[in-house]
Amino acid sequence: MFKIVSKKELNDAVTMLEIEAPFIAKKAKAGQFIIFRVDEYSERVPLTIADYNREKGTVSVIFQKVGLSTKLLGAKQEGDTIADFVGPLGVATDYENFKKVAVIGGGVGCAIAYPQAKALHELGAEVDVIVGFRNKDIVILEKEMKAVSSNYYLTTDDGSYGEKGFVTDKLKSLIDAGNQYDAVIAIGPIPMMKFVSMTTKPYGIKTIVSLNPIMIDGTGMCGGCRVTVGGKIKFACVDGPDFDGHEVDFDELMNRNSIYKERETEEAQTHICRLTGEKKH
Numbered sequence: 001m002f003k004i005v006s007k008k009e010l011n012d013a014v015t016m017l018e019i020e021a022p023f024i025a026k027k028a029k030a031g032q033f034i035i036f037r038v039d040e041y042s043e044r045v046p047l048t049i050a051d052y053n054r055e056k057g058t059v060s061v062i063f064q065k066v067g068l069s070t071k072l073l074g075a076k077q078e079g080d081t082i083a084d085f086v087g088p089l090g091v092a093t094d095y096e097n098f099k100k101v102a103v104i105g106g107g108v109g110c111a112i113a114y115p116q117a118k119a120l121h122e123l124g125a126e127v128d129v130i131v132g133f134r135n136k137d138i139v140i141l142e143k144e145m146k147a148v149s150s151n152y153y154l155t156t157d158d159g160s161y162g163e164k165g166f167v168t169d170k171l172k173s174l175i176d177a178g179n180q181y182d183a184v185i186a187i188g189p190i191p192m193m194k195f196v197s198m199t200t201k202p203y204g205i206k207t208i209v210s211l212n213p214i215m216i217d218g219t220g221m222c223g224g225c226r227v228t229v230g231g232k233i234k235f236a237c238v239d240g241p242d243f244d245g246h247e248v249d250f251d252e253l254m255n256r257n258s259i260y261k262e263r264e265t266e267e268a269q270t271h272i273c274r275l276t277g278e279k280k281h
Contacts, residue, residue: 001081005058010140014064014108015074016050022057024049024087030119031093031210031242034059035218037084038072045069046215048112048241049088059085062111062140089218090241093208095119098182100126102174103149104167104196106188107133110141112210113187114148121148128179129153130170132192136161167192168199181205186245190254197245207245211236213253228252 006018024034033048045067051060065074076082093116095101101120105113110131120127129149133139134157146152153170154162163170171184183206186196193209200207213236215225220238227234230247234240 001083002085004076004078004080004082005056007076007078010062011138013066013138014062014111014140016060016062016111017073017076018053018058018060019082019085020057021059021085021087024059024085025052025054025057028052028059028088029092030115032088032090033218033241034061034085034087035089035215036061036069036073036082036086038069038076039083042072042083043069044084044216044218045073046089046212046218046237048210049115050111051115051118059087062108064108086218090237091239093119093185093242095123095125096183098123098125100128100179100181102128102130102171102179102181102184104171104184104186104188104192105129105131105145106167106186106192107138108140109188109192109210110145113185114141114144116185116187117145118148126150128174128181130167130174131155132157132167132188133161134158166195168195171196172199175200175203175205183208184245185209190250190257193245193248194250197248197250201246208242209245209248210241211243211248211253212241213256 003020004017005020008016028049033046035044035046047061050062063070065071103113103117117127117129127149128151129145130153132155155165184200185208186193187210197207213225216222218237220235225236228249229243
């Protein structure tokens with residue numbers, strides 16, 4: 001069992017938990033993820049590692065309460081425990097001696113963009129952070145992002161906070177203003193990552209995206225997280241989650257991720273064991 005050390009509500013739908021997991025904290029790196037189960041009846045759900053503290057032996061995760069499992073996890077309180085917390089999984093981000101990087105986060109994707117910016121900042125790189133939200137009410141990690149960035153740019157779709165517009169607008173304006181980035185790291189909704197990659201491609205700027213396909217076991221055995229990158233099949237859990245944004249088939253990824261939307265909505269209401277017929281939650 002894994003103990004919840006601290007809990008913080010970042011907005012009405014997004015929660016941050018700090019979990020006691022010393023063995024994971026000892027090896028975790030930016031870009032990797034964990035898989036959790038709330039209890040023995042729960043599904044396996046991957047979450048990217050948002051932060052870790054090797055001295056305390058804790059790992060932080062940030063998630064949006066949208067499905068049954070994340071709602072159950074969000075209902076837990078400090079001092080409670082969860083059944084499984086496995087990791088670190090996936091390949092850590094390779095920064096290739098980057099000196100100047102733009103890190104872009106969209107919505108809850110900022111939870112994943114933050115450790116990237118933090119790692120680059122600690123390596124001494126110049127980090128321009130660009131974040132985008134629908135409106136002011138759902139902004140998260142502003143203070144934390146500012147602390148690990150050379151320049152911090154916040155955009156909102158409706159202009160209620162920061163600059164009105166999209167992250168791609170800000171990125172293009174920075175590039176056109178003469179900023180020479182060694183790489184752009186984009187993390188967020190699939191359409192956002194797609195359009196960031198389309199924005200950087202004409203400039204020949206290396207672009208890294210973190211993909212979130214359907215995932216089950218997290219070890220490459222089930223094949224559920226397959227994605228097409230450069231015309232070849234890759235598994236996000238063992239080959240990623242980071243990939244070259246210019247080679248990802250984003251349209252295929254969006255289609256695959258939407259396959260179970262109706263089922264997920266049904267399961268969010270109640271879960272019935274298919275073996276016993278017993279209602280579990």
